[in-house]
Amino acid sequence: MREGSLEAPVRHPVDWRNPDFHDEDLLDAEMRRVFDVCHGCRRCFNLCDSFPRLFDLVDHAPSEGLDTVDSKDFARVVEACTLCDMCFLTKCPYVPPHPFNLDFPHLMLRYRAVRARKVGVPLAVDQMTRTDRNGRLAGKVASLVNWATSTSNKATRGVMETVAGIDAAARLPKFHGRTFVMRARDDPPALNPAGPAAGRKAVFYATCFVNYNNPAIGLAAQSILAHNGVETAVAYPGCCGMPQLEQGRIAQVVEKAGLVARHLGGWIDRGYDVVALVPSCALMLKAEWPHLVPADHPDRAAVERLSRATFDIAEYIVDIAQKEGLAPGLRPLPGGVTLHVACHARAQNMGRKAAEMLRLIPKDAEGGKMGPADLKVVERCSGHGGSWGIMKGNFDTALKIGKPVAAQAVKNATHFVASECPLAGDHIRQGMERLDPARAAAVEQLHPVEIFARAYGL
Incomplete structure (x- = not known):
């Protein structure tokens, strides 16, 4: 053999x-x-x-x-x-x-x-997987929750470590009172009718993380597409089920797949592309759901159709650049970028789309694009692993696994450190803080799409 x-x-x-x-x-x-x-x-x-x-x-x-x-x-x-x-x-x-x-x-x-x-699933872990409930409740008292979950709050984090098993040193996502869905509804960006991609329509699948924890990623993506003439909308029928998948609750994931696929199917009917804002969620829509939803399931056709209609955000921007060309206005961002290619972005088999996107940014006034000296790409596991990396007993191991990525980011000494996975980005920065606190304090840690929006001045 x-x-x-x-x-x-x-x-x-x-x-x-x-x-x-x-x-x-x-x-x-x-x-x-x-x-x-x-x-x-x-x-x-x-x-x-x-x-x-x-x-x-x-x-x-x-x-x-x-x-x-x-x-x-x-x-x-x-x-x-x-x-x-x-x-x-x-x-x-x-x-x-x-x-x-x-x-x-x-x-x-x-x-x-x-x-x-x-x-069954341990109670504390089960409660963490309920991202929609947690996001809605935490958003009502976001300032209090963010204070309680800060690593500087030794008392509350000590209790969380004892009761929930979450390592007191692990940085946790912040919550926002106004979700991405709310902000997009109340203050949508102005559409550029002369943009090169005019005629395209895209609906953002907000994802639980962007909706509740980091609306800035969604706002940056929406502003980029609007500037390029893409009519956008935001939809969030519920979580993709990745937290439940990690715990082996396949039936719950299939139920979520049906709910989301039916909802987004209405947008596809109206000619909208579906754009997911976090690679793990894009992977679920594109690949994991079709492997989990049985062939005889009533939502099977909707899941397959959604899989074919879904883009990762960086993939979608690169697609516009290749087919219609991008709207003018990109300007240099001095200092360079260290880009971590997230594992779930790699698992989509689409290539290094975030790197392709960032290389569209000029590196100088003459219009030369970002090259290897300006964009340092790191294609290795950050060590975070979703909810796994924040747990007591795992956090130090997660930092050890991600140490080569953090060490490379320190060595690169770029102004920006970016990861397509927001959780991985935070984790890399924590690794940098342990290796070189001064270097970690000097970097700006953003999502690649936020960097691209900044290059547009949006």
Whole structure:
């Protein structure tokens, strides 16, 4: 048998309604089959903490083989997986169509689904996954919540660490009383009817993070598209379900997929493209939902249609640049940018669209574009991993995994540090603070689309 596959990866649907999917004996047999292949290969040793944990289990077993590893210890491997998909998409030579048929992330998802059905999800974690409820409630008392969750508030963060297991040193997102949906409704940007992309229509899928935690990203994106002549609207029927996916609650994710797909389907009917503002959410709409929603589900057609109509925000701006050309007005932003390419942006198989977008910014008055000296691209895991990286026991490991990214950002000494994933951006900055507090204080940490809007003077 050949070593590795030469074909492009092919992902199979997740057969989560099959009774065998939740059979613990069958799951254990599949875990051992896959882990044995991983143990013999070890190409993924530096991707995340799952693989070092697996290899340590095998190396420290009495037989130094998987046969003497206790199945209960597999939980440590599963807990470290952040469902980033990088092993499947970039490292593993044994993914389908190879006969070994490995899909490590979806195997970790299966384990979590079995565990969630058997013992449930811990209460504190379950409460964190309720992003829409949390966003609505926290927004009503945003100043109080932001004060209580600040890392400088030792008393309240100590309580959160004890009660909820959230590391007291982990920086948490801020909340806003006025969401992106509210701001876009009350103060929409002026449409440039002479913009090169006039005639395009785009509806922003606000995402829970941009809507409740960082409306500035959405406002920047909306202003860029309006300046280029794109008629925009904002819709937010609910969270994409990524927090529930991380906990193995597949049925809840499918329910959310149907709700969002039906709502956004009305916009697609009216000729709107769908633009997602956070890569994890774009990945859910484009790729994860079609693998999770069964073929006979009543919302299957709507989910497939939404998948085809969805763009990541950087992808959409680059698409305008390539097809219609961008509106004039971009100006240099001195100091350079360190850009972290988020794993869930890479998993969309669209190329480095944020880097392509930022290279459209002139580096000087003569109009030369950003080159390698001005835009430093880092394509490596930040270590954050969604809700995983903020938990007690994980936070220091998350910083360790992301240390090469933080070290590169310190070395680059650029004015801006940017990540397509806002949570990763904050995490990288925390890593920089531990390496070089003065350098970290000197950088401006923004989303790439905010930098692009600033280059337009918007």
